[in-house]
Amino acid sequence: MLLNGAQILVNCLEEQGVRNIFGYPGASILSVYDALAGSSIRHVLTAHEQGACFAAEGYARRCGRAGVVLATSGPGATNLVTGLADAYMDSVPLVAITGNVPLSQLGHDSFQEVDIFDVSMPVTKYGMIVKSASEIAPAVRRAFALAESGRKGPVLVDVPSDIFDCAAEYEPVVPERAVPPSPDEESVAAAAEMIKRSSRPLIYAGGGVGSAGAEKQLLDLARLIKAPVTVSYMGIGSCPPDYEKYLGVLSDINLKATEAVSECDLFITVGARFNSRFGAFNGIRRRRVPLLQFDADRAEIDKNLHASHAVVGDAAKALDMLIPLLAEKEEAEWVYTSLPDVAEENRGTRIIRALTRAMGRDVTVTTDVGLHQEWAAHNAEIYSPRRFLTSGGLGAMGFGTGAAIGAHFASGDVCLVITGDGSFNMNFNELTTAVKHHVPLVVAVLNNNALGMIRKLQTARKVKGSGVNSLYLNVDYAALARAMGARGVTVTEDEDIDEAIDAALDGPLPLVIDFRIPINTGI
Template structure:
């Protein structure tokens, strides 16, 4: 049966199991929208294309499915770039469909034409320009296959208008899975077992790969059987329970004192699904100096990129962790209490010496206090999205996550304006969960227009703004490294966030004193609709601990006290 291009596209999306599209119409995609009008795929109409990509990204992060975006050509396509780069850096599977001018006009500077394939070449896993109707169906299926296989990532498909209007045949195609068929190499698994057996000071360092690879259960099994403490990069938070006694918190620039000390003193570092970002390692030469490093990752290019691994293992981390666990189980491997006592006691000492802390105040709201209260009141059950900067670091430090896929944040690219639209995608995926965007007053204004989307979709998202009137993280650097020259970080003028929220149809609440924090949170969290809570927090609070850029991670500034070990 002959179908129009737009129909083939929709059939292929359905075949791929797409349930929701985040998008924004325009001239070049009007045929696709006309087709959507007849179909029962849900479409979320955002207010800016960047919001559509972040929303699809949030949806993908919590469901594990490929997020789908549909935008028009030219400016519509160009507006997706930040969202695509965000997903690329964090390995999030997306398929972004962009309209394009008719094939005959490509390259003529036609109205709303932009070379989006060229623009997004370095920030997509792959991208396509579909020039012939015969290639359309196959390309869509291939795009989904690439997005979700191996190390996931965003794929863009550029769709010229005439191809959407042409007629052709459609046959669903399925692609064989090229992902490394990881039957883990037995000798390597035996070797890791030996390393674990010999180690007296082991640490597990996990990353986003554990969440993407759904390896959380295997990780927990391994850590508990071997009594190895676990630290995780920002992207891996939630894979191991934040309330577990083996949990060390996040390492790196704003990591906990004890996570950084544990890495700096361990004799075995088992890194799983992480890529040793500079924010994690600090000065690479001093990273885990005494440790044998085992690095498990699905992407061969991540291995030996920043840190040289003694035992490099390429493959699916779930399969590899399972193989290790199975071997340990088969051999009835147990850790003798006394073999770990000294190490765990040392870690406990570090934890007691320098826990995550802040100076509570009676006069001003401390941002950390807001997060702690939020954690208490939600009993750690909320799905948290964040913006980027201080709000993000405090969320990572003071909210404890017990489950994977519940902390949604832009780690690699550090995209301000990510959290709120991502929360929209999360809430679409899980209408009954409590979804909270932890924001700064700077970040929230980067995609604040999406409040209209939340209202239109009736999404009961809660926004918590830690409002210090500054671009706080940059201000912190200016305070610490630029002698308090607050160049352009003081947002002298701010809108009245409460009134702004109300104008969009949100409930707006404000707290200016510490004693108002709990009542405002209680009222806001229990309200059935969307709420924006504006917390006026201490203006010049800093995120600690802090490792200076380029310094080794055991050299931390711990707030008022400087401590070097």
């Protein structure tokens, strides 16, 4: 059938099963909005393109399918870049569709012209510039295939505005879903031999566990070989916190997890990346502990830490093949069992524990970035993958509210946003999106009137008098919420946390709770 480019684009999105997209209109993408008006796809208008990209990320992180974001040319497209970088670093499937100036005006410094293809190249898995209407369908289909296969990530499709109005033939197709790669049998057998030779294996689980749906296999393996389990920020929920050997998030403040890393004689990683953030990895390198690495992406093998042996392929398939090759191990003695849990205890950590318990296991938690992210990672009780969404690799402040909106559209969940006043200041405008679309959010602002992480770092560096770590705002976030059409409640420093939370949750959503905490909390 003969359709214009915008209609072809929308039909291809429907082919892929897309039901929700996030975006902000502009002149270069208006033809797509015309085509959307007659489609089955719901467009969620956000307050800012960055919020739209974070929402598309939240959607993808929660359901596992690619999120879709739309933006116009120039500043609309450049406003996506932080979200694209975040998706790239955390391996989140995303398809970004940008309009651009007409084809004949490309390269002429036209109004709102930006070479978003080149700008986004370092932070996307792949990018395409579409130069004819007949290229739209192949480009969109390829974008979804690339975003959702292998190590997942964001793909950009940039379309000059006049191409949307050109006609081309369109034939619908049934998309083929990517088949997760199967690991090599010999490689799995060698992994089994390494585990058999170990006496104190330790498992480190990352986001690849949830991405592969391998959480059951991971727990079965841990129980079989009597292994403690620690997780990355992306891996929260991969192992339930009621597993008797669950150690929580691996970080420098988690004494049990770091001690277990120093004791283990085999470090087993499943779907996890390594970076310089935590000193525990340096201990692995220094002690030359054998590293057994499971990952879907061959490019991740030997990156930052040398793998003694690697199994490349889908984590669920790999563990399904591995477990029958192993026998139950005997219990080993570990020093970490005598150590206390995470040492840090303050009003912020107590608020997070109380909130997640009050809202139950079916809540999806998103966070922004700062001290509250660290507190949430160690104190939110998360029992399944895809229910703790945070900006891990990039550490993008302002992520949480947009991500929660997207997560709700993916699942219907009530979402809890854990944020700080510094982070919330960056994207609180997305609260209007939640109000407009009746998204059931609870936004917990841990308000210390400071940039807590910066204050902590400057205190450690003995920097005095700079003033950049104090906000000096005393913003009434409850009043701000009410001005935007949401409910707002303030909880002062001396109020009982549990009573205040119960009272606050007894009412309609969205809700912002402005928790006042001392300025030096956690410092």
